[in-house]
Amino acid sequence: MIGLSSFRILKRYSFPHSISDHCPSVVKLGLQGIKKNCPFKIFNFLTDRSDSLPLVERCWQEQVYGTIQYKLCSKFRNLKKALKAPNKYKVGYLTIKSIEAKAALYECQCLFDLQPLDSNLRIREKELISCYTSTLKAEEDLLRQK
Structure with a gap:
């Protein structure tokens, strides 16, 4: 039988059972440190500029290698950076x-x-x-x- 000790990222904390016949425990999976990326979200006024459409076309034409999902996410990430760059300090x-x-x-x-x-x-x-x-x-x- 495999125990929790064989998984290095798992941690178990046990607490005293007090007057109960149960022993409360907390199991941490070690996944809290993983940063979840936010979805593609930009302010609409960033796209109201006159140069936004050519910028989108240029970012979309860039070659990205990988799976279809990776290509799509990379293109959106690059597009978001390009749209935000002129207004970063404005x-x-x-x-x-x-x-x-x-x-x-x-x-x-x-x-x-x-x-x-x-x-x-x-x-x-x-x-x-x-x-x-x-x-x-x-x-x-x-x-x-x-």
């Missing part, structure tokens, strides 16, 4: 960016009120509105997914 500052964009837009609109015929200010205002709305959308998408 995501944490979305709130600050939206506040700065709003302040710049407000300043431009104040100048435009003083000089309503200046076409350069009108163009600049359009650019700042576009920048402000895109940062607000990215911030909203991030907050919805957290």
Whole structure:
């Protein structure tokens, strides 16, 4: 008969039975240290960039050798890294960016009120509105997914 001592990763801890006729034991299988990978999950706003589709195509065309499951998991892992790379340091500052964009837009609109015929200010205002709305959308998408 094979006992628990023949399996090196198994550990058994016994506790006193006190007034019971049973002896409680805990068996540890040694599998707690194994890290389970999280599923493929990314924020939707990472795919809203204009270069995301060519990036996906490029990552999907990479050659990976192994089983079908390994190939699929590797391609997803590489795709996730590639999508997150440009935004690695930008995501944490979305709130600050939206506040700065709003302040710049407000300043431009104040100048435009003083000089309503200046076409350069009108163009600049359009650019700042576009920048402000895109940062607000990215911030909203991030907050919805957290």
